[in-house]
Amino acid sequence: MSRVFVNIALSLDGYMTPEGMTMENWDNPEYKNWGAKWGALTRWIFNQEHFRENLKLGPGGETGPVNDMLRRTMERTGVNIMGKRMFDAGERSWPEEAPFHTPVFVLTHEKRDPWVRTGGTTFFFVSDGPERALELARDAAGGRDVRISGGADVIQQYLGLGVIDELEISLAPVFFGGGRRLFENLSDAVPSYRIAGVIDGPSATHLRYERAQ
Amino acid sequence: MSRVFVNIALSLDGYMTPEGMTMENWDNPEYKNWGAKWGALTRWIFNQEHFRENLKLGPGGETGPVNDMLRRTMERTGVNIMGKRMFDAGERSWPEEAPFHTPVFVLTHEKRDPWVRTGGTTFFFVSDGPERALELARDAAGGRDVRISGGADVIQQYLGLGVIDELEISLAPVFFGGGRRLFENLSDAVPSYRIAGVIDGPSATHLRYERAQ
Numbered sequence: 001m002s003r004v005f006v007n008i009a010l011s012l013d014g015y016m017t018p019e020g021m022t023m024e025n026w027d028n029p030e031y032k033n034w035g036a037k038w039g040a041l042t043r044w045i046f047n048q049e050h051f052r053e054n055l056k057l058g059p060g061g062e063t064g065p066v067n068d069m070l071r072r073t074m075e076r077t078g079v080n081i082m083g084k085r086m087f088d089a090g091e092r093s094w095p096e097e098a099p100f101h102t103p104v105f106v107l108t109h110e111k112r113d114p115w116v117r118t119g120g121t122t123f124f125f126v127s128d129g130p131e132r133a134l135e136l137a138r139d140a141a142g143g144r145d146v147r148i149s150g151g152a153d154v155i156q157q158y159l160g161l162g163v164i165d166e167l168e169i170s171l172a173p174v175f176f177g178g179g180r181r182l183f184e185n186l187s188d189a190v191p192s193y194r195i196a197g198v199i200d201g202p203s204a205t206h207l208r209y210e211r212a213q
Numbered sequence: 214m215s216r217v218f219v220n221i222a223l224s225l226d227g228y229m230t231p232e233g234m235t236m237e238n239w240d241n242p243e244y245k246n247w248g249a250k251w252g253a254l255t256r257w258i259f260n261q262e263h264f265r266e267n268l269k270l271g272p273g274g275e276t277g278p279v280n281d282m283l284r285r286t287m288e289r290t291g292v293n294i295m296g297k298r299m300f301d302a303g304e305r306s307w308p309e310e311a312p313f314h315t316p317v318f319v320l321t322h323e324k325r326d327p328w329v330r331t332g333g334t335t336f337f338f339v340s341d342g343p344e345r346a347l348e349l350a351r352d353a354a355g356g357r358d359v360r361i362s363g364g365a366d367v368i369q370q371y372l373g374l375g376v377i378d379e380l381e382i383s384l385a386p387v388f389f390g391g392g393r394r395l396f397e398n399l400s401d402a403v404p405s406y407r408i409a410g411v412i413d414g415p416s417a418t419h420l421r422y423e424r425a426q
Contacts, residue, residue, distance in 0.1 A: 014394075173407055183226030183227060197413075198418055200411040203407075205408060207418060
């Protein structure tokens, strides 16, 4: 059966996105300094060979355990699930060949026809709640895994449903001081996790947790 | 010159102490399940040889990089600084030979004479603010380092003063869901840190950060 996992970048003070990084300020990265904060959070990823390849940024790039993790994450992922806010931001910033290459289920209250992109990404809009989206995702995953892509509120909902098997967190030494926290509003139904592996990179520490049995 | 450092345990959701772990409920660890949460946070420390030796829990215990870290932390520490809430809790729970073996400066609004314990720990009560406490601590450190012991609000104050050279965080895979967060109310004056080392233990990941120059 497909495993359900999260793989995200997190600031040392626990935020997924900095304050000010919103649709209204998308073209204004100086606003509350969100651009520099986001850059510090994701610095580790831009030179990785797999990331460059996937976003067609040109040949070359670092190889090694971090690159292997990125490649493995992409290869194992049969479906992505994301929230509407993350989709809205991506709709403006992803290239025409969106970087998923899988079906993507978008949690929303809005009805909308599927949106097909080149390169194998199709966005499906689900208005029946996170449990239904996960059912659809498992059916569509073709034996591969289901990635809960974000944002924070969507991850919190799935943590509360007790369905997340693996949490992968790339923890970067940057303070956002505000924004959207990954871990808050957690219900007592969140399962227990154990440490499953650590990759010690120079600008992020890649922490892997698996649900304790 | 003495270096100023923090060495604390942190839950995966960013809390230093769980909700309910207060003086009123000190003898009632079932209250909001604080005892089990605290136990999960600090599980990694109890079997370490140095910890057992320091608290006179008997011979034996694990050796290795985590134990070396504990020993190095104790050996480098010339002075501790802590808040009044942490002192109040410790006053009830430390053995007569308090586990510091250094001068300890307690930030408080209350005037009180120094409190001398066996084994080299003397508590001094400072009501002139965190900067004055750090001056006194540097003078008393005898060339060793100054540890900001906690709690969260005291660490936040010193982060905001820009004086913390090293942050050592033992991150345990437990969710508190509430309590006292380490990283909040951070001012923009908090310095930048870089990753300085990681020890990958089975029940906590020991993260070390140094101030970026």
